[in-house]
Amino acid sequence: MSDAVDKLVVFLAKRDGIDKLVKTFQYVSKLLCWRLQSKQPHLSLRFKHWEVASGLSRKAFRTGRFLTGLNALRRSPGATPLFRFLSVLANSGEMVYFFFDHFLWLSRIGILDSSLSKKMSFISAFGESFGYVFFIFIDCIVIRQRLQSAKKLPPSDKTLSEQEKASEIKGDIVMRLMGISANIADLIIALAEIEPNPFCCHAVTLGISGLVSAWAGWYRNWPS
Numbered sequence: 001m002s003d004a005v006d007k008l009v010v011f012l013a014k015r016d017g018i019d020k021l022v023k024t025f026q027y028v029s030k031l032l033c034w035r036l037q038s039k040q041p042h043l044s045l046r047f048k049h050w051e052v053a054s055g056l057s058r059k060a061f062r063t064g065r066f067l068t069g070l071n072a073l074r075r076s077p078g079a080t081p082l083f084r085f086l087s088v089l090a091n092s093g094e095m096v097y098f099f100f101d102h103f104l105w106l107s108r109i110g111i112l113d114s115s116l117s118k119k120m121s122f123i124s125a126f127g128e129s130f131g132y133v134f135f136i137f138i139d140c141i142v143i144r145q146r147l148q149s150a151k152k153l154p155p156s157d158k159t160l161s162e163q164e165k166a167s168e169i170k171g172d173i174v175m176r177l178m179g180i181s182a183n184i185a186d187l188i189i190a191l192a193e194i195e196p197n198p199f200c201c202h203a204v205t206l207g208i209s210g211l212v213s214a215w216a217g218w219y220r221n222w223p224s
Contacts, residue, residue, distance in 0.1 A: 179216070
């Protein structure tokens with residue numbers, strides 16, 4: 001129990017840890033709002049307020065987050081030309097997402113003209129979906145490379161270093177699968193803003209997608 005509490009403290013000390021916790025609140029409240037809107041509309045409205053408050057607080061907490069894309073590009077000078085190209089596209093999309101998300105937040109809380117909200121939401125969601133497509137490509141390529149590396153290891157009687165290598169490969173594959181799951185889920189949410197349609201915009205689709213993304217993020221950021 002003590003170890004779990006220590007890990008929770010470390011997890012919540014991270015920006016991403018807080019974000020995933022509040023994201024869980026946001027999409028659980030969205031699902032509860034949808035479930036209760038016909039039977040208990042007053043209670044449903046409370047969950048709607050919780051959803052909106054959680055979404056706005058996440059946007060405030062992500063202030064300056066677009067700079068992480070620049071840092072990610074700076075920290076990968078040794079990548080192959082293909083990965084550099086994909087990384088530039090992925091991080092550029094994410095930077096657009098986080099940058100215009102600032103203006104979306106300011107328009108929704110009344111600092112900027114509220115009429116800007118729809119345009120800022122579209123630009124932010126477009127950048128988000130653009131970046132996620134290339135992040136998914138990167139993870140798929142790396143998983144394929146990792147699987148090829150795993151096949152080259154002896155099938156049995158591995159030395160300690162080979163066992164550690166196999167464990168490292170397995171761990172990296174799992175983390176990248178979690179990343180793909182989160183990016184696909186967030187891509188669905190972004191598509192609901194870019195091209196509204198009955199499937200993507202349904203409360204259940206958005207709620208489940210948001211929770212998949214949040215819980216994949218929990219797994220990736222939880223202290224080992």
